[in-house]
Amino acid sequence: xxxxxxxxxxxxxxxxxxxxxxxxxxxxxxxxxxxxxxxxxxxxxxxxxxxxxxxxxxxxxxxxxxxxxxxxxxxxxxxxxxxxxxxxxxxxxxxxxxxxxxxxxxxxxxxxxxxxxxxxxxxxxxxxxxxxxxxxxxxxxxxxxxxxxxxxxxxxxxxxxxxxxxxxxxxxxxxxxxxxxxxxxxxxxxxxxxxxxxxxxx
Amino acid sequence: xxxxxxxxxxxxxxxxxxxxxxxxxxxxxxxxxxxxxxxxxxxxxxxxxxxxxxxxxxxxxxxxxxxxxxxxxxxxxxxxxxxxxxxxxxxxxxxxxxxxxxxxxxxxxxxxxxxxxxxxxxxxxxxxxxxxxxxxxxxxxxxxxxxxxxxxxxxxxxxxxx
Numbered sequence: 494x495x496x497x498x499x500x501x502x503x504x505x506x507x508x509x510x511x512x513x514x515x516x517x518x519x520x521x522x523x524x525x526x527x528x529x530x531x532x533x534x535x536x537x538x539x540x541x542x543x544x545x546x547x548x549x550x551x552x553x554x555x556x557x558x559x560x561x562x563x564x565x566x567x568x569x570x571x572x573x574x575x576x577x578x579x580x581x582x583x584x585x586x587x588x589x590x591x592x593x594x595x596x597x598x599x600x601x602x603x604x605x606x607x608x609x610x611x612x613x614x615x616x617x618x619x620x621x622x623x624x625x626x627x628x629x630x631x632x633x634x635x636x637x638x639x640x641x642x643x644x645x646x647x648x649x650x651x652x653x654x655x656x657x658x659x660x661x662x663x664x665x666x667x668x669x670x671x672x673x674x675x676x677x678x679x680x681x682x683x684x685x686x687x688x689x690x691x692x693x694x695x
Numbered sequence: 696x697x698x699x700x701x702x703x704x705x706x707x708x709x710x711x712x713x714x715x716x717x718x719x720x721x722x723x724x725x726x727x728x729x730x731x732x733x734x735x736x737x738x739x740x741x742x743x744x745x746x747x748x749x750x751x752x753x754x755x756x757x758x759x760x761x762x763x764x765x766x767x768x769x770x771x772x773x774x775x776x777x778x779x780x781x782x783x784x785x786x787x788x789x790x791x792x793x794x795x796x797x798x799x800x801x802x803x804x805x806x807x808x809x810x811x812x813x814x815x816x817x818x819x820x821x822x823x824x825x826x827x828x829x830x831x832x833x834x835x836x837x838x839x840x841x842x843x844x845x846x847x848x849x850x851x852x853x854x855x856x857x
Contacts, residue, residue: 513833544815547812547815550813553789553790554699555698557707558708559708561712562712563719
């Protein structure tokens with residue numbers, strides 16, 4: 494704000510301040526306005542000219558040709574008129590969101606009690622299987638082949654072994670068996686020995 | 696107030712109906728009776744803005760021509776009668792000069808000028824009606840006054856002596 498001497502009259506800008514807001518004028522100018530008749534008259538004149546605008550506008554504006562009428566049934570809107578509907582809408586939306594998303598939240602948020610017990614059961618079963626393997630690594634089918642039951646003896650295994658690993662004799666079916674008399678006679682005859690079947694070997 | 700801005704009696708009356716209806720419906724939301732005047736002006740100013748927005752939109756499609764020099768007068772038969780206004784100028788001439796004067800101002804300057812000098816609202820009421828702080832209102836008003844002063848010589852009779 495410019496510093497004016499008290500003797501200096503108000504400028505047009507100062508007079509505009511009186512028109513808009515007198516408090517915008519600095520204290521020195523306000524004091525001058527109070528004491529100076531000429532400046533006060535100028536301020537009043539300017540104010541009157543602008544006020545005349547408003548008066549002329551009012552006088553020249555036509556009066557409404559029809560009175561204001563309200564349509565029947567028009568009610569002033571109450572402040573809380575739409576609140577229940579809004580509240581219901583919010584509650585509905587929340588329920589929808591929870592219904593849709595709650596299962597996903599629970600999956601990730603934590604493990605429920607039944608699931609924990611199921612996990613423990615699985616763990617126990619796994620440990621049992623591991624223990625069984627440690628005790629007997631062979632599967633049951635091979636165990637029957639390799640081990641003897643309580644009422645089996647080693648001799649019983651011969652048949653099995655013969656079956657699994659056949660002897661050379663068994664392989665050649667064309668060869669005569671050792672118990673065959675024909676088979677027995679020939680080598681002995683070659684060596685000059687005679688066998689009497691009834692008397693035995695001489 | 697609405698007529699000052701539309702310069703058409705029919706449109707002004709339609710808008711007045713809207714403003715009054717809107718005010719009646721929303722009266723329950725008014726916080727204190729002291730601000731009733733500025734509150735009513737706010738509704739009116741907003742409705743006039745909507746009116747011009749719609750008119751501008753329509754003019755894009757050629758429904759309404761706002762370029763016509765006699766647009767306002769042709770819609771207001773009361774002005775054509777032209778009784779004399781204060782200071783020896785006719786009613787028609789008065790509004791023509793007001794229109795000429797306001798055409799140099801920006802939208803906000805025009806609004807504060809009209810609210811202050813045609814509608815005679817205080818700075819405080821204008822601040823509430825336009826939802827702007829008082830210093831902003833004053834700044835626009837000072838700018839508007841300076842522009843009006845600059846063209847006062849062109850406005851015969853209306854702004855004589857300014």
